Amino acid sequence: MAPTSAKSRATRYSASLVAVSVSAIAVAAGLYAKVPSAGAPVQGTSPGALTYPRVPGPPPDAATLLGLLGVGSLGWFAAAAVFPVLMWGARTVETRGRGLRVALIAAASVTIPWLVTGVTHYLMVYRGAPVRPGFAAFLPVMLRESLAPWVALVALVVALESRRRSGAAALEAERMRAELLEQRLNALVGQLQPHFVFNTLQGISTLIHRDADAADEMLAKLSDLLRELLRPRERALVTFEEELRYTRTYLEIAALRFADRLQFDLDVPETLLAAGIPLFLLQPLVENALSHGIGPTAEGGRVSIIARRNNAQLEIDVFDNGAGLDTERMRSDGVGLSNTRNRLQATYGDSQHLAIERAAGGGTRVRVSIPFEAVAEVGLPA
Amino acid sequence: MNTLRAVVVDDEPLTRERIVSLIAEHDTLELVGTARNGIEGLDLIARVTPDVVFLDVQMPELDGFETIAALEPEKLPAIVMVTAFEQYALRAFDAGVVDYLHKPVTKQRFGAAVARVSERFARRTGAESMEIVQRAAVMTRQRGFRTRYVVRSGTTHHFVAVSTVHWIDVADNYLQLHTTARTHLYRGSMKEAEEELDPALFVRVHRSAMVALGRVTSVRARAGGGFVVELRGGVQVAVSRQYAERVREWLV
Numbered sequence: 001m002a003p004t005s006a007k008s009r010a011t012r013y014s015a016s017l018v019a020v021s022v023s024a025i026a027v028a029a030g031l032y033a034k035v036p037s038a039g040a041p042v043q044g045t046s047p048g049a050l051t052y053p054r055v056p057g058p059p060p061d062a063a064t065l066l067g068l069l070g071v072g073s074l075g076w077f078a079a080a081a082v083f084p085v086l087m088w089g090a091r092t093v094e095t096r097g098r099g100l101r102v103a104l105i106a107a108a109s110v111t112i113p114w115l116v117t118g119v120t121h122y123l124m125v126y127r128g129a130p131v132r133p134g135f136a137a138f139l140p141v142m143l144r145e146s147l148a149p150w151v152a153l154v155a156l157v158v159a160l161e162s163r164r165r166s167g168a169a170a171l172e173a174e175r176m177r178a179e180l181l182e183q184r185l186n187a188l189v190g191q192l193q194p195h196f197v198f199n200t201l202q203g204i205s206t207l208i209h210r211d212a213d214a215a216d217e218m219l220a221k222l223s224d225l226l227r228e229l230l231r232p233r234e235r236a237l238v239t240f241e242e243e244l245r246y247t248r249t250y251l252e253i254a255a256l257r258f259a260d261r262l263q264f265d266l267d268v269p270e271t272l273l274a275a276g277i278p279l280f281l282l283q284p285l286v287e288n289a290l291s292h293g294i295g296p297t298a299e300g301g302r303v304s305i306i307a308r309r310n311n312a313q314l315e316i317d318v319f320d321n322g323a324g325l326d327t328e329r330m331r332s333d334g335v336g337l338s339n340t341r342n343r344l345q346a347t348y349g350d351s352q353h354l355a356i357e358r359a360a361g362g363g364t365r366v367r368v369s370i371p372f373e374a375v376a377e378v379g380l381p382a
Numbered sequence: 383m384n385t386l387r388a389v390v391v392d393d394e395p396l397t398r399e400r401i402v403s404l405i406a407e408h409d410t411l412e413l414v415g416t417a418r419n420g421i422e423g424l425d426l427i428a429r430v431t432p433d434v435v436f437l438d439v440q441m442p443e444l445d446g447f448e449t450i451a452a453l454e455p456e457k458l459p460a461i462v463m464v465t466a467f468e469q470y471a472l473r474a475f476d477a478g479v480v481d482y483l484h485k486p487v488t489k490q491r492f493g494a495a496v497a498r499v500s501e502r503f504a505r506r507t508g509a510e511s512m513e514i515v516q517r518a519a520v521m522t523r524q525r526g527f528r529t530r531y532v533v534r535s536g537t538t539h540h541f542v543a544v545s546t547v548h549w550i551d552v553a554d555n556y557l558q559l560h561t562t563a564r565t566h567l568y569r570g571s572m573k574e575a576e577e578e579l580d581p582a583l584f585v586r587v588h589r590s591a592m593v594a595l596g597r598v599t600s601v602r603a604r605a606g607g608g609f610v611v612e613l614r615g616g617v618q619v620a621v622s623r624q625y626a627e628r629v630r631e632w633l634v
Contacts, residue, residue, distance in 0.1 A: 194466060194467035195440055195466045195467055197466075198466035198467055198484070198485045198486070199394050199396075199397065199466050199485060201485060201486045202394065202396060202397045202400065202466070202485035202486040202487065203394070203396035203397075204486070205400060205485075205486030205487070205488075206396040206397065206399050206400035206403075206486075207396065209400070209403060210399070256396075257394055257395075257396060258394075258395070259395040259396070261395075291442070
């Protein structure tokens with residue numbers, strides 16, 4: 001079915017309301033036919049002391065009783081008939097941003113049948129009576145006497161619908177949360193290249209045959225890495241300390257894999273450890289340094305991470321003393337850093353910077369500059 | 383059964399170590415060398431002419447496919463690709479012509495690969511060898527325009543960056559890559575070169591010649607009709623009638 005627009009829904013709702021009102025009147029008319037004529041003046045017809053009429057004469061038969069019951073409960077019947085329509089309206093009409101219109105429709109949904117039943121009631125009660133009070137005198141009484149079903153109706157619809165909506169809202173929030181987590185997980189797991197994972201597994205497999213303790217160590221480090229990666233997190237920002245722990249584990253595994261070909265050092269002043277940093281920001285930079293910097297030179301090399309505070313900015317350099325990128329490659333940015341750029345842009349807008357440069361002693365330097373913001377609590381697992 | 387002489391080419395020391403130990407467990411295999419990257423691998427293969435190569439797919443400098451593409455089809459060893467993850471590339475390459483092992487490599491799977499090699503290597507034809515090398519070349523070509531050639535002199539291999547080549551002509555089945563220092567030979571055809579090189583950098587001027595646009599100093603009409611292009615350094619390359627129209631276009 002094609003999705004219905006708000007307008008056509010409102011039209012359908014109004015039409016249903018009219019239909020139900022008409023049916024209610026028809027039912028009332030049917031019942032009315034059953035009710036014997038009052039035929040006599042009603043006691044106490046002074047407008048102030050108006051009461052429901054007593055039917056004179058012999059005790060009524062069952063059909064008559066039923067008819068009387070019908071007239072007496074006319075409001076309840078009508079309210080019951082309107083109930084499903086009102087429920088349906090409450091369910092389908094989108095309330096967000098159109099409060100006044102919805103309130104008007106809702107009020108009309110209740111007051112129209114209320115008035116219609118009230119008037120019907122008046123006509124039925126005084127059918128054939130020689131005197132009947134003026135409508136103006138009857139109206140306040142009628143409204144008061146027939147109010148209860150409609151108050152009950154509104155209360156019931158509001159209660160049911162708000163319960164449903166809060167349930168639906170909670171469900172929707174839960175679904176969105178799950179979706180977000182999954183997206184983030186995909187993005188994060190995607191950070192770790194399969195090449196890295198499987199070469200690490202091969203390393204472990206090799207070490208099992210030569211040095212079981214070393215195999216254990218490498219396996220534990222890979223587990224640490226995967227644990228960090230798979231840990232549920234509420235925020236995309238972690239402390240620099242946490243980020244460095246992860247990066248160090250990553251580099252330790254790489255060092256085991258590259259044997260004597262990789263050295264690394266991390267130089268970060270303690271005062272910067274509480275700074276907030278996007279989760280796993282450094283890992284692609286390090287991966288990049290390994291594959292473009294260290295990998296191609298058979299002799300291997302060194303990766304250094306150096307951080308400093310520069311006024312309001314946190315500056316992080318990832319160096320390698322490897323082959324060095326040719327300028328053409330730097331220009332085209334074909335070094336797998338576009339994701340990092342996008343992430344920085346999304347997190348910090350224009351108050352961030354990422355630059356790739358040839359390092360002074362050969363090799364490459366990637367410098368990331370982000371606003372320095374201390375994170376209150378370390379993102380420890382709950 | 384004859385012993386198969388094997389080499390291992392992998393940049394990961396721990397992968398090399400494991401494959402070497404697996405080779406040692408097989409009586410039918412004899413290890414004749416290991417290499418840490420594609421260029422070292424090419425040198426080693428040229429030097430020891432092994433029967434089987436255990437070749438890593440993803441390596442720095444020169445990867446597995448580039449390595450195969452640079453091998454001589456006439457002396458092509460059996461190839462077992464060792465891969466961390468690149469099964470899609472391998473499927474495209476056609477695992478039927480070589481075998482491949484996923485990391486981590488198990489004893490059982492390694493044994494199966496050795497059995498396959500023994501069986502297949504014995505009956506592989508020259509045409510099949512040629513096919514393997516050509517497929518590898520196609521794989522590498524799909525990544526974009528060529529940025530370098532792997533050239534051989536004796537049993538050593540090295541890169542010639544396309545950016546250092548002034549002009550190219552053909553001698554028999556070889557391209558002659560003319561650089562400032564010397565001329566390198568690379569097995570291939572002018573048609574392949576035209577397909578592999580960025581047309582914004584290299585232009586064909588003759589059935590058997592291409593020039594680097596950045597080196598062209600002038601285009602002149604020749605006395606007997608037609609044109610010559612002159613390159614920096616004074617080299618003149620004849621323009622054939624077929625390509626004269628293109629040369630006129632640059633003049634504009």
